[in-house]
Amino acid sequence: MSVGAEVRAWRPGLTGIVEVLHAHFPSHAYPSHTHDAWTVLIVDEGAVRYDLDHREHGLAQAQVSLLPPHVPHDGRSVRPEGFRKRVLYLAPDRLGDHLIGAAVDQPEYVDPLLRHRIHQLHGVLQDGLEDLEAQSRLTLIEERLGQHLRRHVIAPPDRYDAGVASRLRDVLDSRVADGITLEDAAKLVHAHPAHLVRAFSREYGMPPHRYLTGRRVDLARRYLLDGYPAAEVASLAGFYDQSHLTRHFRKLLGVTPSSFLRR
Template sequence: MTPVPTAAARPDRVVAFRPPLAGVEEVLHASWREHAYPAHTHDTWTVLLVDDGAVAYDLDGRAGAAPSRSGLTVLPPHVPHDGRGMGGAGFTKRVLYLSPDQLGPDLVGRAVDAPLLRDATLRAGVDRLHRALVGHDLLEAEARLALARERLADLLRRRTPQPRSPQPLVAVRARERLDADPTDGTTLAAVAADLQVSVPHLVRSFSACYGIPPHRYVLGRRLDHARRLLLDGVPAGQVAVETGFYDQAHLTRHFRTFLGTTPARFQRSWSRAAPDHVRTRPSARPVTTMGA
């Protein structure tokens, strides 16, 4: 098996984008072999994951280190910091730049005092948040951001995150709202506001009641709708738009995950398998066993 190259062996690479998600100002993925950046500040919260190597930095004149695969580092707004690879080696990092209002100003001093948070749950959640943003899964990203923000605040306040009691009625009403039109682009923040609860509370309540988080529930509803449209002969590109996916590639990725095939192959499967006398009847609908 060919070994995965370390950051020191990879070419320098920087990818940045602004996702359409309130609270996230920028996403940056970078791999650098020798680059060191001078002292500067941001007007955002910097949430840093190091995937390979380690980053040494000075934050407000205090030396710190962000190791790879060990928690995450959070740097507050308007506080000077620099960065460089430890020991002259390269590093690979992923960064979220969060709006100042995502974490309270009372947490700035706490982040300066102890920016490294060794919390496996938080790191895993932020990793999934990055993956959701890259994959254009904005409803999932919204849920991941809300939970990560809440846990970040708890940890910076030196509190052990405590489980909150779910409320079944919140879950039932949220499902009714999502069922009304799973493709309309409704945000979890809008649903939570209608129910007068926080987004983390909504996510926990829904997950406890139905066994899956609300973004996964909505995804299933969208895929159900997509399957029906495909079997009606609607082109896959149009189906993606009508069922709330970012584009056809986004629909295809989730189709592969849940059904092990592409939308086009799914659509063609019935026309190939159906008898001629059924194939000519527009109202005929097969019973598919390709996935649940």
């Protein structure tokens, strides 16, 4: 490791992501190597130059890089001050071996929406509390990466489907405290996960995870008004702990649970 390097890596509890890496390398240069996963890379400071399959590429802050599994690549900073990056390593079956050649031909994308979605997912994974939100964001990221790999930057519009959205809402309403994974919800509703997120967001003006959080806050309010202590309410309403409840309660209502009850 180079002098002054900062690295944080962890395996989130999210199916499809095998590792998350946040790193600052003032001087480190990667030798040629391969991964067994898809590497989704964004640069937050500096710029990176790398060779992929013996072809030179560059990555700046406005871009997203997708490096395919099993293909040799290296990496070094363009600037003397080094670079700061965030990486998602996706399981190889999330995009498929048949798309590796397309990624070799075009591994960088100038796509502000994709980059923003990746940034948002890193924030959710760093928190580690919002399972459904992380699943939803990963699904939309993978879909958009697939569009780029198939040389279609803009996805074809979805058929309007209020029925899918309504069925998902019923599922969420029936499992407010227990929650449900996006994959399991898609099986129950008989829709692709990405289509499920878009249809619900279009119909109700918010993504499924935000709707579920709102329902949980509503449930927490009722338990609080019934006299349950906040620590117990957090578990009853589907939050991880009291601080998790307090954060979302304050975000939605502008006050903490204790202030909500104060006369």
